[in-house]
Amino acid sequence: MITITSYYNKYRIKLLAIAYHFGYTTDEAEDIVQQFFLDFMQKELPKDIHNPEAxxxxxxxxxxxxxxxxxKNRKYTDNFDDIHVPSTQEILESLETDEELIEKLAEAYKKLPARCRRVIYMKYYCGYSTQEIVKQTGLTEQNVYNNLSKGITNLRKSLEYKVEMIRFGSLLSFIF
Incomplete structure (x- = not known):
């Protein structure tokens, strides 16, 4: 019990600073530090602590x-009734009707290398499995994976860039 009290006196300020650093208010930090040392009082500390501060x-x-x-879990469960989580169907419908996004995706798709376009078309538009693509194209399985990966990565980069440019353009039009 004496060691816990000495630890409390010696390290209390340091622990409060750590709690402040993580965004806790003064009252919250005090409560957490006190509860921390109370929990230690109820437990038996190991005898062979070489570096008590650490x-x-x-x-x-x-x-x-x-x-x-x-x-964090308590906050989410308190406000759960207020949150609307769209269904997969709602998300798909909103994406299908987003003409601007479809146009940008088509532009980005046309700029892909032919081999990437071919594999993406067979995989996502025709619904072929990787094995079926290998049989029809004569590519190796690794080539199919590489082309899919490279094509999707390029599409993402292209779409991110275009979305950022649109946001920037809409910001400029709002300012001027």
Missing amino acids: FIVIAFKRKLIDHFRAN
């Missing part, structure tokens, strides 16, 4: 993580 700091950070997780 031991206490690591244990305290774990306590902060547990506290954060408990509060």
